Amino acid sequence: MPVSSSTPVSTVTVGPIEGSSKQYRTLPGADGGADLHVPFRRIALTNGDHHDVYDTSGPYTQYTAEDQLHDLAEGLPKTRDAWSTPAPVDGASTQLAWARAGIITDEMRFVAAREGFDPEKVREEVASGRAVIPANRKHPELEPAIIGKAFAVKINANIGNSAVTSSIAEEVEKMVWATRWGGDTIMDLSTGKDIHETREWIMRNAPVPVGTVPIYQALEKVKGDPTKLTWEIFRDTVIEQCEQGVDYMTVHAGVLLRYVPLAANRVTGIVSRGGSIMAAWCLAHHEESFLYTHFRELCEILREYDVTFSLGDGLRPGSIADANDEAQFAELRTLGELTKIAKSYGVQVMIEGPGHVPMHKIVENVRLEEELCEEAPFYTLGPLATDIAPAYDHITSAIGAAIIAQAGTAMLCYVTPKEHLGLPNRDDVKTGVITYKIAAHAADLAKGHPGAQSRDDELSKARFEFRWVDQFNLSLDPDTAREFHDETLPAEPAKTAHFCSMCGPKFCSMRISADVRAYAEEHNLVTQEDIDAKLAADMAAKSQEFADAGGRVYIPLEPSRA
Ligand code: IRN
Ligand code: FE2
Numbered sequence: 001m002p003v004s005s006s007t008p009v010s011t012v013t014v015g016p017i018e019g020s021s022k023q024y025r026t027l028p029g030a031d032g033g034a035d036l037h038v039p040f041r042r043i044a045l046t047n048g049d050h051h052d053v054y055d056t057s058g059p060y061t062q063y064t065a066e067d068q069l070h071d072l073a074e075g076l077p078k079t080r081d082a083w084s085t086p087a088p089v090d091g092a093s094t095q096l097a098w099a100r101a102g103i104i105t106d107e108m109r110f111v112a113a114r115e116g117f118d119p120e121k122v123r124e125e126v127a128s129g130r131a132v133i134p135a136n137r138k139h140p141e142l143e144p145a146i147i148g149k150a151f152a153v154k155i156n157a158n159i160g161n162s163a164v165t166s167s168i169a170e171e172v173e174k175m176v177w178a179t180r181w182g183g184d185t186i187m188d189l190s191t192g193k194d195i196h197e198t199r200e201w202i203m204r205n206a207p208v209p210v211g212t213v214p215i216y217q218a219l220e221k222v223k224g225d226p227t228k229l230t231w232e233i234f235r236d237t238v239i240e241q242c243e244q245g246v247d248y249m250t251v252h253a254g255v256l257l258r259y260v261p262l263a264a265n266r267v268t269g270i271v272s273r274g275g276s277i278m279a280a281w282c283l284a285h286h287e288e289s290f291l292y293t294h295f296r297e298l299c300e301i302l303r304e305y306d307v308t309f310s311l312g313d314g315l316r317p318g319s320i321a322d323a324n325d326e327a328q329f330a331e332l333r334t335l336g337e338l339t340k341i342a343k344s345y346g347v348q349v350m351i352e353g354p355g356h357v358p359m360h361k362i363v364e365n366v367r368l369e370e371e372l373c374e375e376a377p378f379y380t381l382g383p384l385a386t387d388i389a390p391a392y393d394h395i396t397s398a399i400g401a402a403i404i405a406q407a408g409t410a411m412l413c414y415v416t417p418k419e420h421l422g423l424p425n426r427d428d429v430k431t432g433v434i435t436y437k438i439a440a441h442a443a444d445l446a447k448g449h450p451g452a453q454s455r456d457d458e459l460s461k462a463r464f465e466f467r468w469v470d471q472f473n474l475s476l477d478p479d480t481a482r483e484f485h486d487e488t489l490p491a492e493p494a495k496t497a498h499f500c501s502m503c504g505p506k507f508c509s510m511r512i513s514a515d516v517r518a519y520a521e522e523h524n525l526v527t528q529e530d531i532d533a534k535l536a537a538d539m540a541a542k543s544q545e546f547a548d549a550g551g552r553v554y555i556p557l558e559p560s561r562a
Contacts (some may be wrong), residue, residue: 019473022062033084058207075204078140092346099127111146134308139245153440160189187211209247227284252312253291254334262327268318275314299345316355336372353380377410393419405443
């Protein structure tokens with residue numbers, strides 16, 4: 001057991017999301033292995049129908065009361081341990097190696113069922129390197145997910161303490177909270193104290209893939225002085241985190257010594273934490289980055305656990321002025337070179353991307369990444385489409401995120417309203433997740449992901465038919481939708497009323513449309529010509545009435561004093 005006896009975590013948020021229930025579909029396991037339980041969320045509708053959606057929240061939303069919560073110190077059931085594991089292929093026990101050998105693993109079948117795809121399609125995408133399934137064999141609590149442009153766009157939520165704030169309890173709750181609202185993966189970016197223990201609590205209770213940036217913990221080990229870092233300290237930190245079950249790791253191996261001067265004249269220099277740590281090391285030693293020179297050894301370690309590389313963008317632009325510059329694209333070319341090396345070891349790879357990029361320069365990022373990195377899944381931070389709105393950077397970045405996801409980005413790293421200002425709290429985490437679900441889903445619609453639009457259609461039908469409760473429950477955030485509605489119309493009958501407080505009963509366009517339909521039925525008007533003719537006749541009568549009344553649009557309420 002992971003953790004010290006002084007249990008710092010008391011409880012986390014449990015209970016179903018409003019109007020829905022957590023359910024599992026059972027698939028028989030391969031080769032006599034245990035059954036697979038594929039999660040989804042069923043939203044019950046007031047008209048007797050239901051609508052099922054992808055669910056990332058683990059059993060926390062299945063528990064209906066707090067006393068059903070598993071012992072957090074024990075962690076979630078280790079279900080994946082009972083799944084079957086194929087024999088290694090050329091020394092590699094990774095999803096990539098198996099996919100290339102034509103083997104469909106339980107993880108592939110699980111994600112195929114989860115997304116409504118054919119398992120063979122999943123295998124092909126993984127084999128080509130266009131998709132990854134980050135699933136460390138030491139993370140048996142995981143419900144696997146696939147990240148690749150052929151699949152639903154995924155979102156990551158960053159959590160983690162810093163030297164100044166937050167406790168283990170808060171971080172575990174942030175993980176549960178972020179996945180409750182749709183976070184597909186979380187990254188533990190802790191830099192303060194108790195990094196190992198915090199991560200252990202998160203790992204053992206995380207139903208989603210967990211990512212980290214191991215250089216942060218390595219830096220803690222040398223008391224925050226980047227020049228004291230060594231390959232050995234970094235390597236041992238990576239092994240420590242692999243052993244804990246981390247599923248993917250950001251490695252800033254593309255920040256080369258010769259690229260550092262390229263950032264000198266930028267408006268915002270190097271904004272990546274990992275990038276600036278490695279740049280400081282390279283300059284201090286005047287040597288090539290140990291992440292680059294030892295990259296093959298790193299591949300061997302990650303292969304051992306099937307940990308996925310997330311090759312970091314240490315030279316990403318941190319401002320509109322620096323977007324798409326030589327420093328950024330030089331690093332991307334190196335990431336392309338490293339992608340090929342990692343894949344030659346059978347290690348899965350994704351590529352991290354910007355940052356801050358104006359809208360007209362966004363698509364170029366995807367085009368280049370695909371060309372240089374063999375279409376490895378792109379994983380971007382926004383990008384922010386403008387620099388001028390601190391406190392609203394979830395929005396500035398969701399604009400860029402929607403565009404870059406439509407162009408082919410596979411996963412979006414969320415940005416919260418606290419970006420550039422402070423460590424996000426629980427509310428910020430939810431706002432970031434919901435905002436990024438909007439960007440990701442908007443991109444799924446634009447890309448024609450099968451099944452994406454059905455939720456829009458269901459919600460629109462509910463809206464048109466004044467099924468208010470269904471409209472709330474089909475939404476990404478039922479609690480806030482209901483709260484906003486009830487702010488002005490709290491009475492229960494308003495949940496079936498044919499209007500809301502925005503336009504009131506007289507001016508509701510939805511109601512008027514419904515009236516037109518009723519009118520057509522009432523007058524037995526079958527064809528469009530019938531309707532047009534009847535409307536024309538009624539209009540003529542109305543306009544005569546208007547002319548007879550004086551033909552004025554504004555009828556003064558009081559006699560004019562002018
Ligand atoms: C994603 C894309 N580009 C950067 N990211 C995320 O930024 C990365 O996955 C990690 O969560 C976070 C911190 O990165 P830096 O600042 O150390 O590069
Ligand atoms: Fe920024």
